[in-house]
Amino acid sequence: MTETPLLEVSNVTKRFGGLTANADVSLTVARGEILGLIGPNGAGKSTLFNAIAGAFPIDAGSIRFDGHDITSLPCPARCALGIARTFQVPRSFDSMSVVENVLVGALTRRPKTRAARHAAHEVLDFVGLGSRAEASAGELTPPEKRRLEMARALATEPKLMLLDEVMTGLTPSEAREGVELIRRVRDQGITVIMVEHVMEIVMPLIDRAVVLELGRVLAEGTPKEIVADPRVIAAYLGD
Numbered sequence: 634m635t636e637t638p639l640l641e642v643s644n645v646t647k648r649f650g651g652l653t654a655n656a657d658v659s660l661t662v663a664r665g666e667i668l669g670l671i672g673p674n675g676a677g678k679s680t681l682f683n684a685i686a687g688a689f690p691i692d693a694g695s696i697r698f699d700g701h702d703i704t705s706l707p708c709p710a711r712c713a714l715g716i717a718r719t720f721q722v723p724r725s726f727d728s729m730s731v732v733e734n735v736l737v738g739a740l741t742r743r744p745k746t747r748a749a750r751h752a753a754h755e756v757l758d759f760v761g762l763g764s765r766a767e768a769s770a771g772e773l774t775p776p777e778k779r780r781l782e783m784a785r786a787l788a789t790e791p792k793l794m795l796l797d798e799v800m801t802g803l804t805p806s807e808a809r810e811g812v813e814l815i816r817r818v819r820d821q822g823i824t825v826i827m828v829e830h831v832m833e834i835v836m837p838l839i840d841r842a843v844v845l846e847l848g849r850v851l852a853e854g855t856p857k858e859i860v861a862d863p864r865v866i867a868a869y870l871g872d
């Protein structure tokens with residue numbers, strides 16, 4: 634591939650006290666790709682998302698995004714460049730309406746409330762929550778809350794979406810709808826990294842996977858290569 638990757642994570646290390654949550658992690662993501670970031674609980678997946686989104690400073694390494702060195706940029710600057718994320722535990726403003734939650738994202742691109750509100754409604758339609766726009770976010774079902782997380786992230790008009798376990802807790806049919814939604818996100822030209830703990834759900838969706846174990850990159854490859862990799866099988870056996 635000659636085109637420069639959208640995201641380049643180089644030798645990232647993040648420690649929490651004596652615990653190394655990410656140890657010398659390197660990976661790249663091509664434009665338009667859906668990358669699966671998988672691995673057992675505690676492998677360091679959410680930590681890597683936090684490092685990419687700028688939730689905290691990293692201890693070593695560097696991160697480049699869309700031609701910029703973002704290693705030391707604060708979160709809002711990374712959002713402005715086009716990085717959006719969802720949280721493993723949905724973080725909606727429960728006393729606000731669904732559309733107001735999305736407005737929080739939309740206002741980052743459109744300072745005028747009217748235009749932002751219009752954009753927020755469009756995004757809600759896109760994720761299938763159009764009819765819930767005026768409900769209070771606290772009333773949403775868990776799968777609806779996951780869609781709201783995605784809507785708020787999409788409203789920032791990202792180039793890269795970091796999805797942290799958006800399929801967790803969904804029924805098989807809800808998960809199928811979730812897969813469909815993520816395909817449509819990618820079809821909009823948005824690059825996606827999705828963290829999933831359960832490999833089966835994401836395998837049909839992703840172009841490539843990076844497997845983390847104990848903070849390190851254990852394996853990398855196509856879904857086919859990954860499921861056949863003895864190191865990956867061993868990492869999941871004790872899980």
Ligand code: ADP
Pocket residue numbers: 649652653654672673674675676677678679680681
């Ligand atoms: P995953 O998302 O793969 O399940 P995490 O990135 O959440 O894993 O966690 C990796 C390791 O880092 C775990 O041992 C976890 O307890 C630890 N960890 C994550 N965030 C923090 C934090 N803010 N403070 C201390 N330890 C943390």
Ligand code: MG
Pocket residue numbers: 678679680721
């Ligand atoms: Mg996690």
